[in-house]
Amino acid sequence: MKKVSIIIAMFFACVVANAQQILNQVIVLNEGRFDYLLQQIDKPVTVGTYNPQTNVYSVFDTIDNSRFASDVVVDDANIFIAADNTLLKYDLNTHQLISTQVVNGIRRLALWNDKILLTRGEYLTTYDSYFQVYNKSDLSFSYQLDTLNGPLYASDGIVVKDNIAYIAINNGFVWGGAVGILGRVNLLTQNYLSEISLGADGINPENILIDNNQIYTVNNRDYSFASISSIDILSSNVVTTNLNNQGGCQGSTFINSKISYQTYNENFIGQYDVNLQSISDSLFINRSIYAMESDALNQYLYVSETDFSSYGLVLIYSANGSLINAFVAGVTPGKFAFDYRNASKINDVENNLQLFVFPNPAANELTIASINADDNSLITLTSIDGKVLFQKNINGKNFVQHIDISIYAKGTYLLTVQSLSRTSVQKVMKY
Numbered sequence: 001m002k003k004v005s006i007i008i009a010m011f012f013a014c015v016v017a018n019a020q021q022i023l024n025q026v027i028v029l030n031e032g033r034f035d036y037l038l039q040q041i042d043k044p045v046t047v048g049t050y051n052p053q054t055n056v057y058s059v060f061d062t063i064d065n066s067r068f069a070s071d072v073v074v075d076d077a078n079i080f081i082a083a084d085n086t087l088l089k090y091d092l093n094t095h096q097l098i099s100t101q102v103v104n105g106i107r108r109l110a111l112w113n114d115k116i117l118l119t120r121g122e123y124l125t126t127y128d129s130y131f132q133v134y135n136k137s138d139l140s141f142s143y144q145l146d147t148l149n150g151p152l153y154a155s156d157g158i159v160v161k162d163n164i165a166y167i168a169i170n171n172g173f174v175w176g177g178a179v180g181i182l183g184r185v186n187l188l189t190q191n192y193l194s195e196i197s198l199g200a201d202g203i204n205p206e207n208i209l210i211d212n213n214q215i216y217t218v219n220n221r222d223y224s225f226a227s228i229s230s231i232d233i234l235s236s237n238v239v240t241t242n243l244n245n246q247g248g249c250q251g252s253t254f255i256n257s258k259i260s261y262q263t264y265n266e267n268f269i270g271q272y273d274v275n276l277q278s279i280s281d282s283l284f285i286n287r288s289i290y291a292m293e294s295d296a297l298n299q300y301l302y303v304s305e306t307d308f309s310s311y312g313l314v315l316i317y318s319a320n321g322s323l324i325n326a327f328v329a330g331v332t333p334g335k336f337a338f339d340y341r342n343a344s345k346i347n348d349v350e351n352n353l354q355l356f357v358f359p360n361p362a363a364n365e366l367t368i369a370s371i372n373a374d375d376n377s378l379i380t381l382t383s384i385d386g387k388v389l390f391q392k393n394i395n396g397k398n399f400v401q402h403i404d405i406s407i408y409a410k411g412t413y414l415l416t417v418q419s420l421s422r423t424s425v426q427k428v429m430k431y
Contacts, residue, residue: 020343023297026050027072027079027337028057030330033308034067042309045069045083046330049095050314053427054414057314057327060095063088071109074337078136080116082106087118087139092339101139103132110158110165112187115142117165121154123173130155131167131185143190150192151183157208159215161233163187166215168205169195178204180219182231194236201240202229209254211274216259220248226263228272239277243270251292256299256319262289269301269321283321293336300324304333357415361429364406370399370417377419381405381428389413405430 032043048059066084079090105120129144153171167183180198205217226249247264259272273280381390
């Protein structure tokens with residue numbers, strides 16, 4: 001028993017010392033469908049969670065009375081969602097709804113310290129402010145910049161760097177009246193600093209991305225063509241590149257020093273090299289997508305496919321366009337948020353089960369140790385396609401189990417430890 005305790009202590013120290021970040025879950029915001037002709041909700045807005053270790057997706061809330069949803073972001077404790085005219089806050093671990101706040105015209109979100117920054121805009125509606133700030137703690141209103149001291153038009157994407165918020169201002173709800181402006185807000189002084197014109201080819205910026213000292217906006221212009229503007233933060237110099245394919249941009253994201261995007265009615269993902277400031281190549285996925293976001297940790301692309309009425313499919317691609325995985329979500333998956341955590345914290349927070357797997361990746365032997373399991377646990381090792389390779393019942397709350405994996409092929413496997421009240425699933429690699 002003393003030897004077991006020493007081994008567990010050694011494993012615990014090793015895991016803590018070498019804690020690695022992993023993707024714990026992906027929050028998926030499904031926009032549903034609103035029939036504007038009949039003025040009724042056909043498919044409600046839903047929000048769900050995808051577990052990349054088990055490839056399981058589940059819905060945890062239906063947001064009733066919302067015509068659409070426009071953004072989702074996470075911090076280390078909460079999920080924040082913009083849905084129609086409501087700002088919502090959920091617990092990141094339990095997915096329980098904590099509070100809501102009415103915010104008419106809410107569009108996109110960004111987090112800064114203890115604040116939620118948001119942009120506003122709505123069809124046939126004008127507001128006295130298109131940039132507002134709320135408190136994370138209780139979603140109470142903090143301050144706003146009105147149209148005399150802030151953005152004059154409806155705004156969309158927003159990012160933060162060095163206490164400065166950068167806002168994509170597009171006036172996108174006025175057909176034929178779109179503008180192309182990058183607004184700058186000093187969050188420390190709450191002052192509107194300046195605006196940068198994106199030029200004639202940079203009108204209607206919707207998405208905004210950041211990389212070091214460069215801001216990138218993806219502009220839908222008049223939807224006949226799209227463009228990408230690169231703005232140097234230090235010099236305010238703007239370089240705009242028109243995309244080759246006709247139509248506006250359906251989705252875009254930053255991955256591996258490239259902006260990946262797809263224009264309407266295309267079946268491939270174009271790529272803009274930010275270093276060369278030019279279109280570089282394409283990923284031929286043979287699918288027309290709706291939305292796109294990147295898992296920065298694993299360098300994966302999450303893209304969605306939908307018919308806007310009956311289904312939503314999320315496909316996961318590597319940076320070179322290889323299909324990694326896929327799962328069925330809700331109708332019109334439109335936004336993704338990635339919950340990254342230290343691997344050592346997953347067991348404590350999500351599973352409340354202190355389970356340590358070492359080494360991982362492994363070549364010959366896998367060791368599993370636990371110090372607070374239930375009295376009886378079932379250890380199962382399966383292949384990625386679900387074939388059971390090893391299974392054993394364990395008695396006792398503290399245990400160390402060795403599994404010989406030398407006979408298995410190189411690749412990814414799933415290790416499950418299941419007890420009466422708790423289950424832990426971890427991905428292990430054999431090399």
